[in-house]
Amino acid sequence: MSTDFQQARLALGTRLRELRTESGLTGRELAASLGWAHSKVSKLENGRQTAAQADLEAWANACGCSEAAGELVSLLRTMETRYRTWRRQLASGHRARQEAGLAESQRTLVFRGFQDSCIPGLFQTAEYARCMFAAGSAFHRSPRDTDEAVRARIRRQELLYEPGRRFRFVLWEAALYMRICPPEVMAGQLDRLTGLLGLDTVELGIVPFSAQLPIPIAHGFWIYDERLVTVENLNAELWLEDSADIEVYERAWDSFAEVAVYGHRAHRLIAAARSALGPY
Structure with a gap:
């Protein structure tokens, strides 16, 4: 808490x-x-x-x-x-939370995020997102509205192609290996990440397993401009607007971004994760 x-x-x-x-x-x-x-x-x-x-x-x-x-x-x-709480947010399914995220994203020009265990929603394929929503509904015992939630998430991704917006994300290498979906879905998701490396609105860094971490990895988070931070845990999502809270997460993001790798080095890590899927 x-x-x-x-x-x-x-x-x-x-x-x-x-x-x-x-x-x-x-x-x-x-x-x-x-x-x-x-x-x-x-x-x-x-x-x-x-x-x-x-x-x-x-x-x-x-x-x-x-x-x-x-x-x-x-x-x-x-x-x-x-x-x-997720119990309250997911009372009618995932779609409502996705639409709230879309509304908040439309107000934002610079996104910064750190994810330690999964691919950020803005970068997910429809198939990967479907697996994530299905797992979330099962765990939280919330209504299943998977198709509607996926459509809302994909609509949000249209922002990636709007000039003037910046998406600066850092992933821990573990996120490339987390199996929440079948291997063929994960392969498509990793291919999607590779394609995003060349998008001019996206800056994607990966913190390798071998990196000397500046602070322990505790959880993922998103920073919307300099006005809002969202943090997810198992039972709730925190929406933090206090300037002191935001400054803490900005320092954490800067710390992870400094030890991340980018460009062709990030590409190699993604390729290695895809190769590890083996035949399927």
């Missing part, structure tokens, strides 16, 4: 405690009036559990401060804007 998200949850908990103490209620008295376990009140006040909107409204009413419900819900919405 992000430090910023946890800090926001602690701030919300502090505000909940203020409302309770101002109303003269103990934690046990509030829990009893709401029909909750006392542990739930404690967890919410100490930032160890994320409240639902209904929880916040009930809390405000129980404290005799129904007018504070709007403030509490606003704090919750701010948290959720930054910390977007």
